[in-house]
Amino acid sequence: MNTLIIECAGSDMVVALDSGEDVIFKRGGGVRNNGLIIPFIDGVLTQAGAEIKDIDAVACAVGPGSFTGIRIGIATAKAIADAVGCRLIAINTLQAAAYNITGDRFIVAEKCRNGEYYAAVFAGDAMNMLECKVMTQEQLDADEGEVVYFDGKSDVFNLAYTARRLARERGDNTLVPLYLKKSQAERMYDGD
Numbered sequence: 001m002n003t004l005i006i007e008c009a010g011s012d013m014v015v016a017l018d019s020g021e022d023v024i025f026k027r028g029g030g031v032r033n034n035g036l037i038i039p040f041i042d043g044v045l046t047q048a049g050a051e052i053k054d055i056d057a058v059a060c061a062v063g064p065g066s067f068t069g070i071r072i073g074i075a076t077a078k079a080i081a082d083a084v085g086c087r088l089i090a091i092n093t094l095q096a097a098a099y100n101i102t103g104d105r106f107i108v109a110e111k112c113r114n115g116e117y118y119a120a121v122f123a124g125d126a127m128n129m130l131e132c133k134v135m136t137q138e139q140l141d142a143d144e145g146e147v148v149y150f151d152g153k154s155d156v157f158n159l160a161y162t163a164r165r166l167a168r169e170r171g172d173n174t175l176v177p178l179y180l181k182k183s184q185a186e187r188m189y190d191g192d
């Protein structure tokens with residue numbers, strides 16, 4: 001199964017093709033490179049000797065993360081899935097970051113703005129996410145679980161392995177943005 005992976009929510013854009021045996025990828029430095037998503041997809045497909053019609057699924061990071069990046073990734077993933085008639089797989093960026101972590105209770109946290117963190121709470125492993133929310137440093141410190149800090153640079157292989165597991169374990173075929181905070185425009189409108 002050829003899965004195209006798109007991650008524009010984090011600090012680096014990642015486009016990868018996972019054939020189930022190999023993962024071929026390109027990484028862009030910073031969210032400003034999200035405009036290069038189509039050339040990156042073309043480059044990954046060319047490097048793999050594949051065409052767009054060879055894609056069986058598109059896995060896309062739906063957040064939390066950059067509002068604009070999430071929208072770019074989801075719009076691109078939906079357009080490709082619609083064009084080739086393939087499946088969509090939604091990936092939570094913190095769940096992918098937690099792929100190799102296990103423990104009774106742990107939290108993967110990524111710094112966002114105003115001293116807050118996007119935080120996902122897990123029990124056991126990355127596939128058992130209890131909640132995903134915004135937390136302060138004080139809340140993280142007071143929680144009983146181990147806190148693992150994520151720098152926003154998604155590991156390509158964690159994305160691929162997470163997409164594989166989600167493809168096996170979930171039957172959803174939708175991509176819905178995971179926004180945990182208001183956008184800058186909403187904050188300005190509300191006077192925050």
